[in-house]
Amino acid sequence: MTTSTLTRTAAVRLSGVTKTFGDVPAVRGIDLTLEQGEIVAFLGPNGAGKTTTIDMVLGLSQPTTGSAQVLGLAPREAIARGLVSAVMQTGGLLKDLTVRETVEYTASLFADTRPVDEVLADAGITAIADRRVAKCSGGEQQRLRFAMALLSDPALLLLDEPTTGMDVEGRRAFWSAIRRDADRGRTVLFATHYLEEADQYADRIVLISHGRIVADGTGAEIKALASGRTVRATLPAADTDALAALAGVTGVEVRGDTVLVHTRDSDSIARHLLTRTAARDLEITAHGLEDAFISLTGDAR
Numbered sequence: 017m018t019t020s021t022l023t024r025t026a027a028v029r030l031s032g033v034t035k036t037f038g039d040v041p042a043v044r045g046i047d048l049t050l051e052q053g054e055i056v057a058f059l060g061p062n063g064a065g066k067t068t069t070i071d072m073v074l075g076l077s078q079p080t081t082g083s084a085q086v087l088g089l090a091p092r093e094a095i096a097r098g099l100v101s102a103v104m105q106t107g108g109l110l111k112d113l114t115v116r117e118t119v120e121y122t123a124s125l126f127a128d129t130r131p132v133d134e135v136l137a138d139a140g141i142t143a144i145a146d147r148r149v150a151k152c153s154g155g156e157q158q159r160l161r162f163a164m165a166l167l168s169d170p171a172l173l174l175l176d177e178p179t180t181g182m183d184v185e186g187r188r189a190f191w192s193a194i195r196r197d198a199d200r201g202r203t204v205l206f207a208t209h210y211l212e213e214a215d216q217y218a219d220r221i222v223l224i225s226h227g228r229i230v231a232d233g234t235g236a237e238i239k240a241l242a243s244g245r246t247v248r249a250t251l252p253a254a255d256t257d258a259l260a261a262l263a264g265v266t267g268v269e270v271r272g273d274t275v276l277v278h279t280r281d282s283d284s285i286a287r288h289l290l291t292r293t294a295a296r297d298l299e300i301t302a303h304g305l306e307d308a309f310i311s312l313t314g315d316a317r
Contacts, residue, residue: 025052025087025088026049026050026051026052026085026087026088027050027051027052027054027086027087027171027172027203028048028049028050028073028084028085028086028172028203028205029048029049029050029083029084029085030046030047030048030049030069030072030073030082030083030084030085031047031082031083031084032045032046032047032081032082032083033045033046033047033048033069033072033079033081033082033083033084034046034079034080034081034082034227035065035068035069035072035077035079035080035227036080041227042065042068042227043065043068043069043072043079043227044065044226044227044228045082045227045228046065046069046082046224046227046228046229047229048222048229048232050203050205051203052171052201052202052203053198053199053200053201053202053203054198054203054204054219054220055194055195055198055203055204055206055217055218055219055220056203056204056205056206056218056219056220056221056222057206057207057208057213057214057217057218057220057221057222058070058205058206058207058222058224059207059208059211059214059221059222059223059224059309060223060224060225060313061225061313064224064225064226064227064313065224065226065227065228066207066224067207068227069224070174070176070205070207072084072091073086073091073174073205074091074095074100074102074174075090075091075092075094075095086099086100086172087099087171087172094172098126098128098168098169098170099168099170099171099172100170100171100172100173100174101165101166101167101168101170101172101173101174102165102173102174102175102176103158103161103162103164103165103173103174103175103176103178104161104176105158105176105177105180108161108164109149109157109160109161110149111148111149111150112148112149112150113148113149114145114146114147114148114149115136115141115144115145115146115147115149115152115156115160115163116132116136116145116146118149118160118164119132119135119136119160119163119164119167120132122164122167123167126167126168128168129167129168129169130166130167130168130169132167135163135164135166135167136163138163138166138193138197139159139160139162139163139166139193140159140186140189140190140193141156141159141160141163144156153181154180154181154182155179155180155181155182155183155186156186157181158178158179158180158181158182159182159186159190162175162178162190162193170202171201171202171203172202172203172204172205173197173202173203173204173205174204174205174206175204175205175206175207175208176206176207177207177208177209178190178206178208179191179208179210179213187213191213191216191217194217195217198219206218211304211305211306211309212305214235214305215235215239215304215305216235218235219234220232220233220234221233221234221235221238221305223238223308223309223312223313224313225312225313225314230312230313231308231312235305238305238308238312239302239303239304239305239307239308241308241311241312242303242304242307242308242311242312243280243303244266244278244279244280244282244303245278245279245282245300245301245302245303246276246277246278246279246282246300246301246303246307247276247277247279247282247285247286247289247298247299247300248274248275248276248277248298248299248300248301249274249275249277249289249295249296249297249298249299250273250274250275250295250296250297251273251274251275251289251293251294251295251296252273252294254268254270254275254293256268256270256275259275259277259285262277262279262284262285262288263281263284264279264280264281264284264285265277265278265279265285266278266279266280275295277289282300286298286300
């Protein structure tokens with residue numbers, strides 16, 4: 017496949033994909049296209065079908081019906097050509113080797129790779145190159161897996177919980193490297209439980225629930241699907257039944273002396289709290305990605 021062909025081809029194209037295990041449907045019909053250079057978060061609750069879908073993109077399993085293509089090729093062919101790499105959350109490291117030795121050993125398995133020093137620098141682990149893997153923290157080991165994945169200079173990079181174990185500085189450096197790669201045309205698909213990372217770093221968020229895509233858009237677009245706002249106030253001994261009965265209220269929570277009223281009409285609830293109760297320190301906030309996640313994935317069938 018030529019460079020010009022790659023330029024015109026979608027990074028991932030799933031068409032009518034289903035996957036069943038016996039009588040159990042894991043994926044119930046997914047149509048998904050990822051363009052080159054996108055950073056896409058793939059989110060969903062446990063058992064939603066994320067891992068099964070990623071396995072089909074990686075060629076680890078075949079769709080029961082439908083088709084999966086990676087850069088216009090069958091997934092296994094794309095992987096055989098070094099166009100795809102994956103960073104998984106656990107496994108794959110020899111504890112007695114140093115960080116550099118691990119990357120050098122992995123490079124020896126490929127016919128053509130990027131320079132070892134270059135991928136160490138991109139992964140932010142040059143300073144620990146001579147450290148044994150057994151002495152590396154969980155976050156450092158995850159960045160080592162990232163360096164190994166970069167060796168073949170893949171066009172598509174799949175990440176499973178990529179920043180698990182990293183500190184704040186490590187996460188920031190990691191996502192800066194991912195953004196640089198995307199700006200050069202690399203496509204990144206990542207699964208994470210850190211919703212704030214998806215909101216902050218993904219160009220696009222795909223929500224999956226019960227084997228189906230229930231939302232697909234930017235972070236702002238996904239959050240807009242969770243209608244309503246939350247009114248928070250300090251109100252000791254709040255009458256939750258009375259608040260729940262007010263027009264437009266969709267839920268009431270009490271956390272110590274703080275009451276949170278989820279509502280479609282925040283203005284009227286704020287007026288009620290300020291004029292009809294002893295509430296103080298009132299705040300109104302729009303629903304975030306977590307609210308949208310719960311709303312969109314909780315009851316989809």
